[in-house]
Amino acid sequence: MLPILLIILGGGLLLVGIVLLIRSKPEKNESLNQVIAAVKADGILTPKEEKLVREVAQAEGKDGDLIVALIKQELEASEEDSETELIDVNAKAGYDFEKFVVQKFDKRYFDIRNWAGDKFVEGRYADTTTQPDIQLSLTLRGDSYPFAVECKWRSEPTGDFVRFANDGQLERYKAFAKQENYPVFIVLGIGGKPSDPAELYVLPVHELNKPVLHKAGLGKYRKKVDSDFFFDQKSQKLN
Structure with missing residues (x-):
């Protein structure tokens, strides 16, 4: 048992x-x-x-x-994936600001000769890809006056200084202007959105010594955001 x-x-x-x-x-x-x-x-x-x-x-x-x-x-x-997303966001911001700038050049007077990166807006595009961002020409009475634009958009900068280029970029822009024998301008947008910046500035490259400016020094380069661009072929100034 x-x-x-x-x-x-x-x-x-x-x-x-x-x-x-x-x-x-x-x-x-x-x-x-x-x-x-x-x-x-x-x-x-x-x-x-x-x-x-x-x-x-x-x-x-x-x-x-x-x-x-x-x-x-x-x-x-x-x-x-996170790094790629960040790059995509930055690229989109840059492209949106470039489109904003291009649309302020009246197509009746300005031709886009080159637009870096095979970019386009409203059917306007470049035949080749070169530097700076956009190469244009003003056509008046059969004569053509070339110049180039580098587009830079910054969200609200912190501190008293605004950096509009990386180290070495400014020298590259100056070298390009000398090689091509026509002026290069940095169109700087600040605040707002890339497609609708709060402030707009036009910086002639030949007047710049450093890729950074004090906010107080930006005043003389300020341009109305809602007005179109015009290139004065005699003074070689972009307004």
Whole structure:
């Protein structure tokens, strides 16, 4: 009788053990999933987090090295997507401001000779891609007067200075003007939106010594946002 009772008791314990094992697996899986989700939440896998992932994975009988490698791969892909989105946003802002500038040159008098980047608006586009952003010419009584425009838009600048170019760009614009023997202007938009800036300035490259200006020095270059551009061929000024 006793052996039979022991067999029954052993079978019962085995059944309870199987049930507990089955129930414990989802809990462990959920624990690993929670750890992975927490690690990916901030986009950074620290050494401590990596160690934790390996320990939890090992406790569940899974390949910790593989899981860590997959997490790193996913985080790297996410970072690349974010950088691409940022580049796309900046490119769109620049393109929108260029379109704003182009539309202020009356097509009856101005021709676009080159517009960098194969860009277009209202059917107007460049045949080739060169620098600066836009090369135009004023046509009066059969004569053509060329000049070039570099477009720069800035959101509300902080501090007392406005940087309108990167280091080296200003020298490149000056070299271009000398090589082509016609003036280059930086059209600077500030605030508002790229397609509708709050302020507008026209900076003659030959008058600039640094790629940054104090806000107080911008006043003499200011232009009404709602007025069109006109190029004075005699004074070589863009108004």
